[in-house]
Amino acid sequence: MLLRSLWKSRYKDTFGADAGVLLWLCLALLACGNVVLAEPKNVIQKDGEFDMIYNDTVTSQNQTIYAFNHTVTRTKTEGVRVSVDVLSQNLKSPILFVVRQKQAVLSFQVPLILRGLYQRKYPYNHLGRTLCQPPTRAASETQYFFVDVSTLSSQGTNYQLKVSRIESFTLQTDTPFSFTASPSQPQYFKYAFPEGVDTVIVKVSSDMNFPCSVMSIQDIQCPVYDLDNNVAFIGMYQTMTKKGAITVQRKDFPSNSFYVVVVVKTEDEACGGPLRFYPLRPDELIDAGNRSKTLNVVVYPAIKSEVYVIGMLFCVGIFLSFYLLTLLVACLQKQRAKKRETFQNIVDTSPAETASLLGKNADGKIAVSPNEYGSIDSTASSEAITESAPSIDSATSADNYIERSGWKNIGRTRHDSLSSIEEDDYDTLDDIDSDKNIVRTKKYLCVSDLSRKDKRVLSKKYQIYFWNIATIAVFYALPVVQLVITYQTVVNVTGNQDICYYNFMCAHPLGALSAFNNILSNLGYVMLGLLFLFIVLKRDIDHNRALASNEVNALECGIPKHFGLFYAMGTALMMEGLLSACYHVCPNYTNFQFDTSFMYMIAGLCMLKLYQKRHPDINASAYTAYACLAGVIFFSVLGVVFGRGNTGFWIVFSVIHILATLLLSTQLYYMGRWRLDSGVLRRMVYVVYTDCIRQCTGPMYIDRMVLLVMGNIVNWSLAAYGLIERPNDFASYLLAIAICNLLLYFAFYIIMKLRSGERIQCLALISILFTAVVWGFALYFFFQGLSTWQKTPAESREHNRDCILLSFFDDHDIWHFLSSIAMFGSFLVLLTMDDDLDTVQRDKIYVF
Numbered sequence: 001m002l003l004r005s006l007w008k009s010r011y012k013d014t015f016g017a018d019a020g021v022l023l024w025l026c027l028a029l030l031a032c033g034n035v036v037l038a039e040p041k042n043v044i045q046k047d048g049e050f051d052m053i054y055n056d057t058v059t060s061q062n063q064t065i066y067a068f069n070h071t072v073t074r075t076k077t078e079g080v081r082v083s084v085d086v087l088s089q090n091l092k093s094p095i096l097f098v099v100r101q102k103q104a105v106l107s108f109q110v111p112l113i114l115r116g117l118y119q120r121k122y123p124y125n126h127l128g129r130t131l132c133q134p135p136t137r138a139a140s141e142t143q144y145f146f147v148d149v150s151t152l153s154s155q156g157t158n159y160q161l162k163v164s165r166i167e168s169f170t171l172q173t174d175t176p177f178s179f180t181a182s183p184s185q186p187q188y189f190k191y192a193f194p195e196g197v198d199t200v201i202v203k204v205s206s207d208m209n210f211p212c213s214v215m216s217i218q219d220i221q222c223p224v225y226d227l228d229n230n231v232a233f234i235g236m237y238q239t240m241t242k243k244g245a246i247t248v249q250r251k252d253f254p255s256n257s258f259y260v261v262v263v264v265k266t267e268d269e270a271c272g273g274p275l276r277f278y279p280l281r282p283d284e285l286i287d288a289g290n291r292s293k294t295l296n297v298v299v300y301p302a303i304k305s306e307v308y309v310i311g312m313l314f315c316v317g318i319f320l321s322f323y324l325l326t327l328l329v330a331c332l333q334k335q336r337a338k339k340r341e342t343f344q345n346i347v348d349t350s351p352a353e354t355a356s357l358l359g360k361n362a363d364g365k366i367a368v369s370p371n372e373y374g375s376i377d378s379t380a381s382s383e384a385i386t387e388s389a390p391s392i393d394s395a396t397s398a399d400n401y402i403e404r405s406g407w408k409n410i411g412r413t414r415h416d417s418l419s420s421i422e423e424d425d426y427d428t429l430d431d432i433d434s435d436k437n438i439v440r441t442k443k444y445l446c447v448s449d450l451s452r453k454d455k456r457v458l459s460k461k462y463q464i465y466f467w468n469i470a471t472i473a474v475f476y477a478l479p480v481v482q483l484v485i486t487y488q489t490v491v492n493v494t495g496n497q498d499i500c501y502y503n504f505m506c507a508h509p510l511g512a513l514s515a516f517n518n519i520l521s522n523l524g525y526v527m528l529g530l531l532f533l534f535i536v537l538k539r540d541i542d543h544n545r546a547l548a549s550n551e552v553n554a555l556e557c558g559i560p561k562h563f564g565l566f567y568a569m570g571t572a573l574m575m576e577g578l579l580s581a582c583y584h585v586c587p588n589y590t591n592f593q594f595d596t597s598f599m600y601m602i603a604g605l606c607m608l609k610l611y612q613k614r615h616p617d618i619n620a621s622a623y624t625a626y627a628c629l630a631g632v633i634f635f636s637v638l639g640v641v642f643g644r645g646n647t648g649f650w651i652v653f654s655v656i657h658i659l660a661t662l663l664l665s666t667q668l669y670y671m672g673r674w675r676l677d678s679g680v681l682r683r684m685v686y687v688v689y690t691d692c693i694r695q696c697t698g699p700m701y702i703d704r705m706v707l708l709v710m711g712n713i714v715n716w717s718l719a720a721y722g723l724i725e726r727p728n729d730f731a732s733y734l735l736a737i738a739i740c741n742l743l744l745y746f747a748f749y750i751i752m753k754l755r756s757g758e759r760i761q762c763l764a765l766i767s768i769l770f771t772a773v774v775w776g777f778a779l780y781f782f783f784q785g786l787s788t789w790q791k792t793p794a795e796s797r798e799h800n801r802d803c804i805l806l807s808f809f810d811d812h813d814i815w816h817f818l819s820s821i822a823m824f825g826s827f828l829v830l831l832t833m834d835d836d837l838d839t840v841q842r843d844k845i846y847v848f
Helices: 002-032 305-348 351-358 378-388 397-405 432-440 455-494 516-520 523-548 552-556 564-585 589-614 622-642 647-669 680-694 702-725 730-755 762-782 793-797 811-832
Strands: 042-047 053-058 062-073 079-086 095-100 105-110 112-115 121-124 126-130 140-151 157-166 177-181 187-192 199-205 213-219 236-240 243-249 257-264 293-301
Touching: 053 062, 053 140, 062 157, 079 095, 079 105, 105 112, 105 126, 140 157, 177 187, 177 257, 199 213, 199 257, 213 243, 236 243, 236 793, 243 793, 257 293, 305 516, 305 523, 305 811, 455 564, 455 589, 455 622, 516 564, 516 811, 523 552, 523 564, 523 811, 564 589, 564 811, 589 622, 589 730, 589 811, 622 647, 622 730, 647 702, 702 730, 762 811
Parallel strands: 042 062
Antiparallel strands: 053 157, 062 140, 079 126, 079 157, 095 105, 095 140, 112 121, 177 293, 187 257, 199 243, 199 293, 213 236, 213 257
């Protein structure tokens, strides 16, 4: 027989003439040890045939060995699958199957016991295992393998055995393949990289959410880990319900091929499914029911290196265009300024010289020749002349204005060094205790009332915003970068792709990074933040030059120019890009605060800048502002860690939210002229009694009251929503609070600006409309939700979608593009919205 001939040919030459001697030595040792030999087993040897069903019985007294052979070629890999079914019930001892191959041994017992959560035991009587197929170097080779069947049960156990070939064991590129798997019948297939393809995406899908399954990518080696309890031992793996995808690179597999392994789990808890209640009794076997799942697998070639280059050039090109557009606008503004300067020089000349240069018409008005002064229209000319000087004959009007306004900067003998000036050293308001109360509690305030402090002191005060946020950025970013590098290293080493919540359908690796496209798309925040810093620096330099030349408009007109908060906003935008890129190295719920921390800062700085415009003397200091923002981030961390379903946390947070809203409302309403001390309750009762009970009077500051009432309604509603709904994404909920308050204050500011008779210039109006449109499109892509760490990784992958732009960027990348542009536009709105007041005296600019 085949088996006997194999034994003789394999072991005859090995032992030779010493075989008898060795046998007698073994028998002697057994006799000396007083060992009683059991009755020898009856070994049954059979030549096996493929696709034949063997119905046999095995006991402790016999052992059956099936011998198979098949031809293996170097160019074609043929899979072999062993299927076993135990027909006997209530087995006291399992049947052991051992499959011996040339370079591997596979053993399993039937019934197969798989453990679940809390050590629950699930028996499976029907098994199907695919044999490992090591590569062969020969062009064609006949390989033998043996299936040994044995048991320790004294009773006869009936079983069925079938060994079959898998014709479609090797997957083809772009060719879908369907199969069925279960916990006791895992499946795996081979894929070989074709020539010219270095990266592929393996996609597995199913029409069924459950049972939960695992897809794994393993190297071509034996054994193959294809059971629920060992599939995570090597390679890359991820849980899945309906959808899963893994990007595989040729450089990670020296054999230029790999196995795609699909395993169905014994329980659904890892995929967010229900965990049925079972009585936890020791050694109790639980029937898992039917857990078969039909799946489809297809391997697509990934994008080539040219697409990477196109994606990077596209990303850089978009944001470089804003630099070019800014340069163009700056040139146009400079040209317009020169034309205005020409008309200003004409206005400043004597009447006789003006008449001789320009001539007067019959009405005594200046007639400007279009041929002599270009294509400037008459409307622009009259506006420029009107805004510069009401009458040409009043040549000394500027001097009279300076004398009338009490400007005392000229001839000042005080030392001008900023380093020797501290805000706490003195206050420029006369009679500091009484005058502040008188000025700041007037019913109608002007900017001149709240911009009386020395401008150098305030400039230094607001520059601290920039230096503080720069320091915060360094100390915050360094550990963040270190942590996300560690995250990426853990993912690469362990192969556990459930750690990071990528959009696996559009995750393009580069080097050690798993989703380079999600990182690259954050470049816009950095580039546009830097561009905004350049714009602010240009304005700062122009303003300082105007101050140095003692221009009246710079000294006594318009909103006081303090650029420290603008520098801080630009830095915050750049840091948002850096930290968002760090978050997308490995996005998950534990590091989501990296993506939101500087969003809180941007929202807070924008609100502070809006308030500072007309309240420069009483705006919050940098230390107070950043301390409050640190408290917000602290609560964000607590909410992420403890906020899920924790009623106590939500009660505490809602109370703090409402109290903070009331305190801030009081601070804004009374312009800081109140004290939080032991007598505050008594004063509150007195105010309620005198203004509401004794005599019903309306609020003194109606505009402020309207804003604060609306703000309290919004914040109380958000607090109630959080307390009732308790959203899982606490960080986004906190960000929504900040954004709602910012939008409310911005809308109030615009309405009051128009209500006060002020106008919005063309550049600011274009920025507002452009920003609003871009924000609308950005939010559309943001709410597409390609992944969510509020669910399990398997459930999150159900939201994954393919790339939609250049085969490189997904919806979330477009959100990064549009939101960075929208933030930049929002900053420009804050920078330019009050340019119309640059020629208006500050005692005519209202505070609201």
